[in-house]
Amino acid sequence: MPTDLNQQLIAAAWKNDVAEAGRLITAGADVNAVDDTVQSAFLIAASEGYVELLDLTLQHGADIRSLDSYRGTALIRAAERGHAAVVGRLLQAGVTVDHVNRLGWTALHEAVLLGKGTPQYVDTVRLLIAAGADRNKPAEQDGTMPVQGATKLGQTEVAAVLATKRPDSPVAALLGATNANEAAAALAAGAPLESRDDNRRTALLLASLNDRVEVARLLVGLGADPDAQDDRQDSAWLVTGVTGSVAMLETLLPAKPDLTLRNRYGGVSVIPASERGHVDYVRRVVQTGINVNHVNNLGWTALLEAVILGKGTQPWQDIVTILIAAGADVNLADADGVTPLQHAKSHGYDDIANVLRSAGAH
Structure with missing residues (x-):
């Protein structure tokens, strides 16, 4: 019976049927169970950008360390497709930012090298940078740096995110940030997310x-x-x-x-x-x-x-x-x-x- 429930859960995940997925989980289905392509409800939610389904799997014990057939994390899958909202939730959940998959790429590499430079990808890169992604880590296969890849692909806004320097005074920079690139760099430099100014105003x-x-x-x-x-x-x-x-x-x-x-x-x-x-x-x-x-x-x-x-x-x-x-x-x-x-x-x-x-x- 659990095997059948797990298969049904994976099918429901592909359909983004959150209500059915919830019913199956209550009945005993495992959000981490995988099919023969190493897909779980959790990994499917990440790759397809199903935010509500992702939240459901996280609430029911999704293993944030689980890997797909490419030895990639849910974060890498979401970053590749520019699912910024999913990327944010996974970062909050504690998924490793700089995990390297079988292709030699991190989530940042995939967001750039397989991305389209559209606003969703710009947001995705900002989130990764803010969470501490190593912008100086070269791709293992050809040594391409993220900013080099963005520049070569004509992703001007992504390149600007990657080129923004970390400030010397992170908290002041975060509270005074006039754009998202400055805010991401300040967070990457160590500014606490809930930093406050003298009037107790957060960023x-x-x-x-x-x-x-x-x-x-x-x-x-x-x-x-x-x-x-x-x-x-x-x-x-x-x-x-x-x-x-x-x-x-x-x-x-x-x-x-x-x-x-x-x-x-x-x-x-x-x-x-x-x-x-x-x-x-x-x-x-x-x-x-x-x-x-x-x-x-x-x-x-x-x-x-x-x-x-x-x-x-x-x-x-x-x-x-x-x-x-x-x-x-x-x-x-x-x-x-x-x-x-x-x-x-x-x-x-x-x-x-x-x-x-x-x-x-x-």
């Missing part, structure tokens, strides 16, 4: 504040904490509501930020976004399951802030409509018992008042 928080999406993507890929708060109670996730950056929101979501985390005003990210008129952000963040009826320390919800602190113009009209569609309680009053409709009327925001009335406000 990820600083990247979020400055909307440096590529830097944030690198840090998230390595497991940076999106919920780490500074001395003002800001976090990388919370400040997206202030900046309104949808790109940063999307970058941070894979890190599973705490949507209930509160800023110094007791609010969640949708509240400042609603106040500031960040329409696209509000439209996206309400899809995450964030509580649109959360009440902050002032006694205000996102809807109340959109009315009270907004300008009543089209952006705030749109936000009110979006919040209502997402389940905002149109009759949830503030701490003084004043409803959103009453606030809209007192401000002379007739269009917003009409939207609220249409939704049953009184």
Whole structure:
């Protein structure tokens, strides 16, 4: 029976059927069992870029030291195909960065010499460099160095990653990084991922504040904490509501930020976004399951802030409509018992008042 279950698990892995894989693992299938081509569910997830399946196998005892028929690790398989998200998870899991396969190549060699130089491969190389991959290790067969290979193949951005020098002051360089290459070099030089400045701001928080999406993507890929708060109670996730950056929101979501985390005003990210008129952000963040009826320390919800602190113009009209569609309680009053409709009327925001009335406000 276990053999049959293992075969079924491998078949489910090729189909990326995570639900079926989970059922089979619960029934006793082994995530490390291999078929006659030395493929396991774990190795398949890595090579095919199946992030959710990979997480499932890691949660159920995947052997990160396991090797395929080329004597390569899961990291090498993922790097070859530019699966940056998988590479990040494997690095977090502790897969050896500079393992050499039967071809004489490391993950870095494969990402460059078999890569395409596209953004996914650039991200992959950055992750490997940040994790300490030896950029000066030649390929065993012909002695090609990664940067030589990238240059010869016309991979300009990859070559730039590889050519970025490690800084003398890694922590300062990480916290001050204006691009992902600088951040990767700082991490490679020994800067802790969760380094903080004098205001207890992490590199990820600083990247979020400055909307440096590529830097944030690198840090998230390595497991940076999106919920780490500074001395003002800001976090990388919370400040997206202030900046309104949808790109940063999307970058941070894979890190599973705490949507209930509160800023110094007791609010969640949708509240400042609603106040500031960040329409696209509000439209996206309400899809995450964030509580649109959360009440902050002032006694205000996102809807109340959109009315009270907004300008009543089209952006705030749109936000009110979006919040209502997402389940905002149109009759949830503030701490003084004043409803959103009453606030809209007192401000002379007739269009917003009409939207609220249409939704049953009184």
